[in-house]
Every structure is written in C-alpha cells, then in structure tokens.
Amino acid sequence: MTCSNPSVVSFEENLAAKGGEPNESREAPRRVVILGATGSIGKQTADVILKHPSELRAIALAAYRNVSGVVDLARKLQVEHLAFGDEALAQSTEAQAAYQWAEEAPGRTLGFGPQAVVALTQLEDADVVVNALVGEAGMRASYATLTAGHVLALANKESLVVAGDLIMPLAAQLDEKRRAAGLAPATGPAGALMPIDSEHGAIYQCLLGEDPKEVTKLWVTASGGPFRGKTRAELKEVTPARALAHPTWSMGPKISIDSSTLMNKGLEVIEAHHLFAMDYDKIEVVVQPQSAIHSMVEFADGSVKAHLGTTDMRIPIQFALSYPKRWDAPVTPLDFRTLGTLEFAAPDEETFRCLPLAREAGRVGGTLPCVMNAANEVAVASFLAERIGYLDIARLVEETMNAHVREGVEVVESLEQLESWDQWARAFAEEAARS
DSSP: OOOOOOOOOOHHHHHHHTTTOOGGGOSSOEEEEEESTTSHHHHHHHHHHHHOTTTEEEEEEEESSOHHHHHHHHHHHTOSEEEESOGGGGGSGGGHHHHHHHHTSTTOEEEESHHHHHHGGGOTTOOEEEEOOOSTHHHHHHHHHHHTTOEEEEOOTHHHHTTHHHHHHHHHHHHHHHHHTTOSOSSSOOOSEEEOSHHHHHHHHHHTTSOGGGEEEEEEEEOOOTTTTOOHHHHTTOOHHHHTOOSSOOOOHHHHHHHHHTHHHHHHHHHHHHHTTOOGGGEEEEEOTTOOEEEEEEETTSOEEEEEOOSOTHHHHHHHHHTTSOOSOSSOOOOTTTTOOOOOBOOOTTTOTHHHHHHHHHHHOTTHHHHHHHHHHHHHHHHHTTSSOTTHHHHHHHHHHHHHHHHOOOOOOOHHHHHHHHHHHHHHHHHHHHO
16 A cells, blocks of 8 residues: 655645634644654654644654654554655565554555655645755755645755755745735744754744844854864774764764764854855854853844753754744753853864865855765765775865866756756765775
C-alpha cells in the first residue's frame, strides 16, 4: 500500500479549508507535520507535542529509512500519514512494519521516495511543517511548504544557506497573505517562517518589538565545540569519535562534526543574513562555552538584548510552534544562582578555517554557498568514514569553492540550478578526497 501524492494546494485553498480563522485564536490544536521525525529535532518536537496535546497534534511523519522508529512514533502520536525518503525501502522486508501500520486503520497513507516526503507538506489539513531533514533534501520541502501556505518551522540549514535567495521572498509573500487573511498576530512578525535553531530563535525573540533599523549587530554565540583552544598541530590526529563528543548539545553525526569545525557557525551566519536581512558586517560570532546565552542583539544606543535559558532544544522548538503565545516550559528553567560564570572569547578562525570560508561564501553569494555546503557534506562524510583527516575537511571545502569561482559563480534562479551545482560540487569534492 502506498499513498498517491496529494495534489499541490494553494495558500487560498488552504485558507478556505481553515475557515480563515487566525491560528492563535482557533480552539482546535495546530496540526503539525514532522519531517526528519527520528532525528534529534524530530524526537524533541514529538516531546513538545505530547506535552501540549490541547495545543498541538501531529498528523504526519517522515524519515529517510528508520521504519521501526517512525512506526513507534506514529503509534504514540496517532498520526495518519507516513513517508520515507528511501524509495528502495518500499520493496524491503524492513518496510513490512510500515505496511502493517497502514492497514490497521482506514485513512492512513504510506509513501516512499523524496516526492512522498515533499507530498506531506501539501496536506490540506496541515498548519505547521517542522522541517528537520538533514542535507539538501530539506530544501525542496521548505519551498513546497511555503508555496502551500503552511507555516515553516525550520531546522534544515540548507534551506537558507543554499536557497535563501528563493526561500525568503516566498516567506515574505506568505507573511503578507497571512496578514491579509487575518492569520497573523496583531503585532510582530506574521510568522510564516519560524527558526528552530537556538541561535536564530534567540535573535528572533530579541528582535520582537524592536525597529530593525536600530540594530547595529547580531551576536551569534558558539560553544566552541570539543576542540576549543586546540592548535592545528593538535587537530591533525583527531578521530571521528573525538569529534563527535560535543560538550553541550546532543546532535546527529553531521551536525556534531560541523560544530567541532565551527562550520555550523558559518552556516548560521549565512542563515542569519537571510532571516534578518542583515549585512554580513553586522553579524559576529562569539564563543560562549557555557551555552547559557543563545545569542544577542546590539542596538544603536549601545544596549544589548541577550536570550538566556536552559540548553535544551525543546525551548526553541516550542516557541516556533506556539508563537505568538508562550506555553508552559517544556524543561526545567535555568537557575541563575547555580550558573556560575559566563565566559566570552573570539573564535579562532586561523585554526578553524571553516568559519571564515562559510562567511566568504555568504559574502560572495549566488551559487557559492550551495557549492560550499555540498563540499562540506562530502568532506564530513569522508572524515567520518576515515578516508580523510580532520584538517582535510576545510581543505576540501576551500578547493571546491575556488574551483567554482574559476567556473563562474551564478545568480540563484531556481532549485534545479542549485541541485545541478550541488551535484557538481559533490563530484569535485569526492575526487579531491581521493587525491
């Protein structure tokens, strides 16, 4: 049993289905689609939904191929729709548990392949799509979510790093439609795109009620990763196991490696540029090892607003789903009496080259961030497979970026164009990893 993909629905069609009632005043729970349901963000999103059953209801889940994990979560959340990104999974014995789930009740649908995952963003009864997919696959899902008129709660970095020039105009258009339809809060952002990253969620909240023209700097905080203070000579012998041991956050392998190289901060700088329409000269990274300050905003008069809280992703996830309201905390709040000291330091960009490389890709813009991101994905996978050394991650990224500059950076025009350059960059980086 496989589901037929839902037809693409317009914002106006979705608005009619929702009765034109503002999300924040509707008594029924907000209906949530979780893409990347078995990853760290997906599981914590499920925790938030289970904590607030009168406010939230999951209706669909997607993952790449973790059948048992998705089916278990589907039973717990009582969803109606499942999709798996691996199309070959449909013919495997692993999929039998998913087929059995689909046959247990009428109305349940099950799909396989990238199109089946994207189809979940088109469900007419969805209100919010949490995009926690890892990698380039999440980019098209974000695009489809916004074109369908659903709120995008975004944890997929590639959507803005690679396709920010396409995604942000879509979000702005949807914001205007939400305001015109009475779906937006009376004050503040319309909420078509809600960032889930702790750093961007922090900046988003610090900017509420403020005039963007009075912002002079965004401070993106970093824990510094497991190798803070190390020299390049000390990093030569780093193993994947050591790099995966993050001191603060529990994350997937790829994101953990990005944190250790500071590439994740470079990606977050590019995301902040798109999300908040801020020049790169006004976005700085500061190392804050305790991870108690999640980011800060500096204003023209010298005032600085900082967002502090417990280091738990359920806080920014919940705010992305509850906005403009604030619900009961999903975790124990931070006790400032036991916090101790707060430390700050500049990132070591000479040792951790991925941060300045990502910033340079963002400054140049166009298709260069796409190429940079694809090269990094290949480099991280090669390092985890022990085919290259730790310092080779930045080398591969830089070589691929330089090659693209020689080929000619293009203005971003379509997802298909970006996917083409993504494939080119992966092929180049794979070859460089073998040399």
